[in-house]
Amino acid sequence: MDPITNPYAPGAGSQPPELAGRDDVLNRTRVTLGRIKHGRPAKSFMLVGLRGVGKTVLLNRIQEISEEAGYISAMVETPENKSLPEVLLPCLRRILLQLDTKERVNEVVKRSLMILKGFANALKVSVGEIEFGLTIEPAPGIADSGDLDADLPDLFEAVGHAAKARGTAVALIIDEMQYIAEAEFSALIMAVHRLSQRQLPVVVIGAGLPQLVGLAGKSKSYAERLFDYPQIGPLNDADARAALIEPATREGAAYEDGAVDKVLALTKGYPYFIQEWGYHGWNTARQSPITPSDIELATRTAVASLDESFFRVRFDRLTPREKAYMFAMAALGPGPHRSGDIAAGLRVAVESVAPLRSSLIRKGMVYSPAHGDTAFTVPMFDEFLKRQQSLT
Structure with a gap:
């Protein structure tokens, strides 16, 4: 069929043509934003889930909803090689x-900019030179001590007062939060706590891998009362079918029932994989309806595409010893697996591979769903690793 009209959108954070099965999260977003904007208490929240479940897609939609609700919003990603202040300061x-509009100069906003300047100046030694182009003088004695636990709450409070003075609200949306260092996460939680105490119109909505919940709790014991942690998982059968079928229907195409069943069995309900198989199935089929045979042929190109991008980009970040650990996990199946079983596969003591496991957790490759267990954060990664081994 015509690849130009292909409705599917496999890609990192690409908005799918049918955002199925996420109404609960989006309704929660609207309620939270509405309450905070009207000065009523509401919890910030962090979306938690594996790779490929559509967390970034949801954050993009949440940003759209916040702007529709009259918020000033910013969406940022926290990479491994940057500190939280480096990420937050520009936004x-x-x-x-x-x-700070020229038409309506506001002293509260001006003072908040002065506090931001002082915060940036205090951190130049530790995070490098950050040029903001602010010609105003810093506000002395506020958020400029260089102690992030003390300064970040002061800065967030200043932003909240500025938004309140303008009669609006701010949404700060943060992706890949599992990469935030523990000490910086502690400061972020304290800052959100300050906003909650003062009932200021700023909301923080984030997303990250499953280890995010443990990181938050380890940083501050009251994090579980300050945030909600909606679990974002694979789509159920009805929603997975809608995500696959509805985009094709809008383009005047259809699937045979067996083709739909085959895609759902192969993708296991993961939204990213549904988009991948839908995209390749469309391009493989000569005409509508798309058949099981079309999907069988498309599977070859879909798997090859995933291996070259979705899986490969993560695999190539690993050291040889980390790869060996992951191969030992894959040999045991999808998981989760006991640490002792993985060590046994490597023929080493459990204690000797503990640093490897910790390194893989920091890199976002594995997580611990329960004490002593280890699981892949990337669905179907065990299958990819087995394909890699078969090539060597």
Whole structure:
């Protein structure tokens, strides 16, 4: 069929043509945003799930919803090689400058910019030179001590007062939160706690891998009362079918029932994989309806595409010893697996591979669903690893 009209969108964070099965999260978002904007208490929240479940897609939609609700929003990603202040400073600067309109000069907003300047100046030694182009003088004695636990709450409070002075609200949306260092996560939680105590119109909505919940709890014991942690998983059967069928229907195409069943069995309900198989199934089929044979042929190109991008980009980040650990996991199946079983596969003592496991957790490759257990954060990664081994 015509690849130009192919409705599927496999890609990192690409908005799927049919955002199925996520109404609960989006309704929660609307309620939270509405309550905070009207000065009523509401918890910030963090979406938690494996790779490929559509967390980034949801965050993009949440940003759209926040802007529709009149919020000033910013969405950022926390990479492994940057500190939290480095990530937050540019977007907080942008938010405050949006509040500082030339038509309506506001002293509260001006003071917040001065506090931001002082915060940035205090951190230059530890995070490198960050140029903000702010010509105003810093506000002395506020958020400029260099102690992130003390300064970040002061800075967030200043942003909240600026938003309140303008009669609006701010949504700060953070992706890949599992990469935030524990000490910085502690400061972030304290900052959100301050916002909650002052009932200021700023909401923090984030997303990350399953280890995010443990990281938050380890950083501050009251994090579980401050945030909700909606679990984002594979789609159920009805929603998975809708995600596959509805985009094709809107383009005047259809699937045979057996083709749909085959895609759902292969993708296991993971939204990213549904998009991948839908995309390749469409391009493989000569005409509508798409048949099981079309899907069988498309599976070869879908798997090859995933191996070259979705899986490969993560595999190539690993050291040889980390790869050996992952191969030992894959030999045991999808998981989760006991640490002792993985060590036995490597023929070493459990204690000797503990640093490897910790390194893989930090890299976002594995997580611990229960004490002593280890599981892949990337669905079907065991199958990819077995294919890699078969090539060597």
